[in-house]
Amino acid sequence: MAADLSTTSYALLGLLALHPDDAAEGLTGYELKQRCDQTMRYYWVSPATSQVYTELARLARLDLVVATTEAENGRRSTRRYALNDTGRERLLSWLSTTEPDFPVLKHPVALRLMFGHLVGSEQVEKWLSAYIAQLEERTAELRAVRESLGDDPRLSSPARVADWGLAYFASESAISAELRTQLADSDAERVT
Structure with a gap:
């Protein structure tokens, strides 16, 4: 049985799939957090940076994203996350088989x-x-x-x-x- 994912997990999978040009290279956790802030904050809660990294690590453990590490000019390494086929299938399944909850107005x-x-x-x-x-x-x-x-x-x-x-x-x-x-x-x- 597939592990339950939070809405935030699905949102991150979706954001990884958002720009086709980024698909092969992937995004760092920092870049993904920026993408959250530039998009999700207008209609959903933009997750905290720590939550983005925690969810990305979980998605990698569940084999829904591919995590690659690259060194940057001898400095610390950078980890990039890319959506894999399993993650895309899981995202598409969530989008097509579940109904969105009615929004709760927190105003x-x-x-x-x-x-x-x-x-x-x-x-x-x-x-x-x-x-x-x-x-x-x-x-x-x-x-x-x-x-x-x-x-x-x-x-x-x-x-x-x-x-x-x-x-x-x-x-x-x-x-x-x-x-x-x-x-x-x-x-x-x-x-x-």
Whole structure:
């Protein structure tokens, strides 16, 4: 029986398969962590560096990736990980035979808004304004990621996820702006 893998393990297998040009050479744990930070952090938790290395070692032990070690100009060695056929089959099986869980919304702003009546509208407005500013920053970052993906058909799936993320950020901005308007209208009604 195949060992159970975490969603993070499958995400790492998928990221190893993401760019076909990297398939033969593989990626270092550091490069894979960078790829996590550049992609997954917009819609999933980007694993800690230690978790990336732990999962890669586990995937190598399970013979789902090939680990190679190379010396770098007499300095310490670098370990690269490449997806092998067994790992690709396992990833494809997971993608095609399991259903994704319904997302659990862990939204720190929404949690605080739930208790906004305890701190007053001025504080709530600050939270919403700060969140809208963060959304603008993340939108700019994700837009740059989307542009870097271009129209390469091999990257059409990550491009679609980036488009989804951009639409999500736009929706969150609109919702937050509407909440700010409702808050201001509510405050105005109390004054009059």
